[in-house]
Amino acid sequence: MSIKVRIPTPLQKITANLGEVSAAGASVKDLLADLEKQYPGIKERLYDEKGGLRRFINFYVNNEDIRFLNGEATPVKAGDELSIVPAIAGGAPIEAHGGTLINRVVDSQKRSQWLSQAASLPKIVLGSREKSDLDMIACGALSPLEGFMGEKDYLGVVNNMHLANGAPWTIPITLAVSKEEAEKFAIGKPILLTDETGKELAVLLLEEKYLAQKELECQKVYKTTEEAHPGVAVVKKQGDVYLGGKVEVLNRVSYSDFLPQRLDPSALRALFVEKKWKRIVAFQTRNPIHRAHEYLTKVALEICDGLLIHPLVGDTKGDDIPADVRMKCYEVLLKDYYPMDRTVLAVNPASMRYAGPREAIFHALIRKNYGCTHFIVGRDHAGVGNYYGTFDAHFIFNEFTPEEIGITPLFFDHTFFCKKCEGMASNKTCPHAAEDRVTLSGTKVRELLTQGTLPPVEFSRPEVAKILIESMKK
Numbered sequence: 001m002s003i004k005v006r007i008p009t010p011l012q013k014i015t016a017n018l019g020e021v022s023a024a025g026a027s028v029k030d031l032l033a034d035l036e037k038q039y040p041g042i043k044e045r046l047y048d049e050k051g052g053l054r055r056f057i058n059f060y061v062n063n064e065d066i067r068f069l070n071g072e073a074t075p076v077k078a079g080d081e082l083s084i085v086p087a088i089a090g091g092a093p094i095e096a097h098g099g100t101l102i103n104r105v106v107d108s109q110k111r112s113q114w115l116s117q118a119a120s121l122p123k124i125v126l127g128s129r130e131k132s133d134l135d136m137i138a139c140g141a142l143s144p145l146e147g148f149m150g151e152k153d154y155l156g157v158v159n160n161m162h163l164a165n166g167a168p169w170t171i172p173i174t175l176a177v178s179k180e181e182a183e184k185f186a187i188g189k190p191i192l193l194t195d196e197t198g199k200e201l202a203v204l205l206l207e208e209k210y211l212a213q214k215e216l217e218c219q220k221v222y223k224t225t226e227e228a229h230p231g232v233a234v235v236k237k238q239g240d241v242y243l244g245g246k247v248e249v250l251n252r253v254s255y256s257d258f259l260p261q262r263l264d265p266s267a268l269r270a271l272f273v274e275k276k277w278k279r280i281v282a283f284q285t286r287n288p289i290h291r292a293h294e295y296l297t298k299v300a301l302e303i304c305d306g307l308l309i310h311p312l313v314g315d316t317k318g319d320d321i322p323a324d325v326r327m328k329c330y331e332v333l334l335k336d337y338y339p340m341d342r343t344v345l346a347v348n349p350a351s352m353r354y355a356g357p358r359e360a361i362f363h364a365l366i367r368k369n370y371g372c373t374h375f376i377v378g379r380d381h382a383g384v385g386n387y388y389g390t391f392d393a394h395f396i397f398n399e400f401t402p403e404e405i406g407i408t409p410l411f412f413d414h415t416f417f418c419k420k421c422e423g424m425a426s427n428k429t430c431p432h433a434a435e436d437r438v439t440l441s442g443t444k445v446r447e448l449l450t451q452g453t454l455p456p457v458e459f460s461r462p463e464v465a466k467i468l469i470e471s472m473k474k
């Protein structure tokens with residue numbers, strides 16, 4: 001078998017015409033093995049250590065998306081065209097926040113250098129939130145951040161919702177350690193960051209150590225210092241000293257769930273380019289999608305080319321519905337009720353902060369980095385309890401210019417099925433009374449599902465409700 005491939009430098013999009021494939025039925029894996037033989041340098045860019053395809057590279061055969069398949073199930077035919085879309089894709093409809101999509105993953109030479117010194121470096125084992133933050137810094141999801149925040153950025157964000165360089169930013173991204181632990185680290189000396197198994201994730205180039213101002217941080221970011229607030233609880237529990245500095249990433253975090261949907265900003269950007277979408281709207285969620293949210297995603301899609309359903313799968317509070325159950329709900333819903341040529345399901349690896357309005361800005365900026373041009377902001381976005389007003393997450397956008405935010409927010413009021421309108425509507429569009437509208441409180445929905453009763457079809461698609469009922473039996 002032979003493949004004709006043009007390898008541009010630096011690695012851009014590779015397209016291989018498989019016209020000369022002698023063994024029709026060869027798998028994509030075979031083709032890539034052949035590619036390695038022809039281009040020895042390419043191997044480590046395509047595979048991770050375990051031989052799995054790196055998740056920030058997308059493969060297409062005849063424009064059909066086959067990323068993450070190991071190839072066995074996807075035989076190719078003579079004449080097929082294989083495309084490889086690598087990590088850094090240009091041409092997306094929107095720039096990353098700050099102008100450049102950050103990539104903090106080091107090249108193989110630098111990686112080997114760091115790994116050879118790893119044993120002698122002081123070490124920090126990251127918790128799940130820090131791991132998620134690190135991995136999002138690595139791939140540019142938190143552009144323009146190149147590491148954990150130093151004090152200037154931290155105070156700028158806490159007090160004025162801007163980074164020291166002037167870019168809007170609303171949530172501190174910090175690495176906390178105890179005072180005693182901080183003593184072990186010297187400014188200018190690198191620190192190895194590992195996961196709980198000891199796997200080397202990154203090196204923190206320590207630039208500063210500073211005291212967290214927890215009361216100020218909680219009051220400004222979460223609008224409360226009560227530990228009943230899940231975001232505040234995390235801040236208060238963590239260490240008192242923050243370590244600031246750029247990171248050099250050696251290994252991406254190894255996740256075992258939602259692998260097909262773990263698409264980096266570069267991969268989603270490449271996908272949007274491939275699909276020729278100019279206006280892409282992102283929907284953030286940490287709940288199953290019922291009719292109300294289905295409606296607003298579809299209203300948004302009416303004025304955009306593509307829709308990114310981008311559920312958050314990082315840490316959430318204990319009583320939120322687990323991500324694996326939600327993913328099943330999204331999959332059945334998308335399969336039966338969404339246009340698949342205009343909808344992409346991918347996951348947002350961020351941890352929830354429950355910072356309401358501030359997190360709405362944060363969520364919007366993350367989606368800008370993922371290549372989206374529009375962002376849905378519903379009522380009570382990222383809220384918890386009664387800490388924020390229903391529309392605070394809309395109002396906060398007024399504190400910035402549209403240019404500095406870049407991504408366009410789409411604001412939605414409360415949506416529901418109205419029997420008199422005979423369709424989905426919102427407070428904005430429906431003139432009828434509360435009794436004409438099918439609305440259920442969260443408590444009522446949980447009660448129905450726990451009893452094994454399907455909520456009204458005007459509230460929830462039965463396919464979705466059935467998954468939730470099943471999950472509650474466990």
Ligand SMILES: [Zn+2]
Pocket residue numbers: 418419420421422425430431432436
């Ligand atoms: Zn109505």
